[in-house]
Amino acid sequence: MSSFLELGLDDWLNKQCQSMGIAKPSLIQEHCIPPILEGLNCVGCAKTGSGKTAAFALPILQKLSVDRYGPYALVLTPTRELAFQIADQFKILGKEINVNVSVITGGMDMVKQGHDLTVKPHIVVSTPGRLADHFESHDTFSLKKIKFLVLDEADRLLEDTGFAEQLEIIFKKLPEKRQTLLFSATMTPAIRDLQVSSEKKVFAWTQDAEVMTVEELDQRYVLMNADVKDAYLMHILDSHITEKPKSSVIIFTSTCKYAQILSMMCEELGFPCVSLHSMLPQKFRLSGLSKFKSDQVKILIATDVASRGLDIPTVDLIINHNVPNRPRDYVHRVGRTARAGRGGLAITLVTQFDVHLTKSVEAYINTKLSEHPTNEPEVMKILTEVAVARREAEIRLDERDFGEKRSINKRKKLLLEGKDPEKEEEERLAKKAKRGQGKSKEQKVAEKQERKEKFKNKFSMKKKNSKSEGK
Known part of the structure; x- marks a missing residue:
């Protein structure tokens, strides 16, 4: 025709x-x-x-x-x-x-x-x-x-x-x-x-196609340790924006909390951005998206609410901060670039825990992701700065009682349905504990605290070492 x-x-x-x-x-x-x-x-x-x-x-x-x-x-x-x-x-x-x-x-x-x-x-x-x-x-x-x-x-x-x-x-x-x-x-x-x-x-x-994604899309991965993932993200972002200052970027992550933390980190590290997730009030969601579409802001950090159907022609880089659990979610995410015959790049951050998910994605789309070149020494230089920015973002988020409103609304809904919120929460935690190989809530809290202390000690040691080197 x-x-x-x-x-x-x-x-x-x-x-x-x-x-x-x-x-x-x-x-x-x-x-x-x-x-x-x-x-x-x-x-x-x-x-x-x-x-x-x-x-x-x-x-x-x-x-x-x-x-x-x-x-x-x-x-x-x-x-x-x-x-x-x-x-x-x-x-x-x-x-x-x-x-x-x-x-x-x-x-x-x-x-x-x-x-x-x-x-x-x-x-x-x-x-x-x-x-x-x-x-x-x-x-x-x-x-x-x-x-x-x-x-x-x-x-x-x-x-x-x-x-x-x-x-x-x-x-x-x-x-x-x-x-x-x-x-x-x-x-x-x-x-x-x-x-x-x-x-x-x-x-x-x-549509008949051997490959699930469009030909114009360049699909890559970066393999790293989970502890340095955020530093790699900032390194990739900085390199891309330096090379293409007019480019628009969408960073996809798994949860509302991660989206909020990453957006606060980016702002702190000098990358103006907007976030888009279901825990934001609708007026902020619309105004943020409007700013991104009109090129006032070049970076959008979002959960999968932005992975469906959104058509923003200026987007030429998608970064997957996590590998989606469902391969078809990957297809929808990377589909925000390389639209209507235009070219685009998608980079997925892969940790040691994501290799099997990456293989599932490759099998689903019937194509292999190629490795994206990065400069590891440059990543190591910003590692401490990024870790501090993340910790500060987490503290500020905790002070705001992030997610409290959703929790209150959930309780209201359960009460209206004639259910006991405490009982429902106990049942949910029991199921979760069962999935976690029978670990109790107390055990998990203790393990989480131990990990936090370990990170704190590690970080303070690095700080001392860097100070002594400076002297």
Whole structure:
């Protein structure tokens, strides 16, 4: 196919695509747009950065332009940031028909959202949790007349147990007669099972590829001892920014706490950055992402909430501070660079404990990571400085009672469900102790304290040695 017109799209949509710099359809758009226009349910799987959002947005907007009413389509997505990005794409592509898009996510004013839903927007883009909350708290709006249901990042929505109950509440409120569209970068058993069990005809297209990641992506690793990982991270970051000052970098890490600690360390060591994780208030998440997208800040430190769907063209380096436990999470992370034919670099920090996970990733993506060159003597020079910055960040975080609010909300939820928070916590710790080869809580605390003391003694010895050398 050479143009969007040949896919059956109207001239106004073709012109809108041209104005956005999208000259011709990508593979997933070429294969999925015609069957969606024909009224078929659709499952589309393609590599990250291949234009999946436009593959469902364009046919929905064309059908909406013929039969304008609201709500016309519901788009569900696992993360808040992705919901806002999809809404922006609908607004840009549907500018000609003045499309009304409403974003319903957690962390925003629920009363205002309720009002937005009552004025019947054409497109509703939402995370499952907040939409389920609206359905349970009031009945001032209805989605019984929608024509389209879209599950973007369908693998995460269908396989994450946290979404199951919420999706059940939502699906009960939707009409049976509708088109259902599922899009993802990775085909999973859950998507395949849904496709097979569907009573209606389903058009399914999966991009054929020997390698799971795009050709333009240069994938590397750095092997180091776990104790010096942070120093290697700062060394790689410094080298890259010195060489490419206009470059934007995303650093992925495993937990909210690590993301916060790393962002505080980077600020302390002279790398201005923003963080993005689920324990930040929504206004800070949005403002931080906005600063990063507008190039005010060049470094974003995030958990996997940023690994899905975010399209930021200036990102040309991804650093994995940890190797993800699930190989498909690696695919989504590194998919934030080398998008739409552009080049990109992904570097994964591998410690002695991560070798088996790295091998799993290589087997999954069907390609070998190459070694990234580093200067070990330079890393050793900044080792103490980085260790001090980390310790200070940890102390400041403890003083802030990081995570306290989440703990309080969890207790409230358990009390509302008629459960005893203390009993639930005891059961959780008992299970954890069982997994930890029968170690009790006291034993683990003692071991943790011992490790801390060992680190402190090690650090003070190094400090004394460096002082004596200076004399």
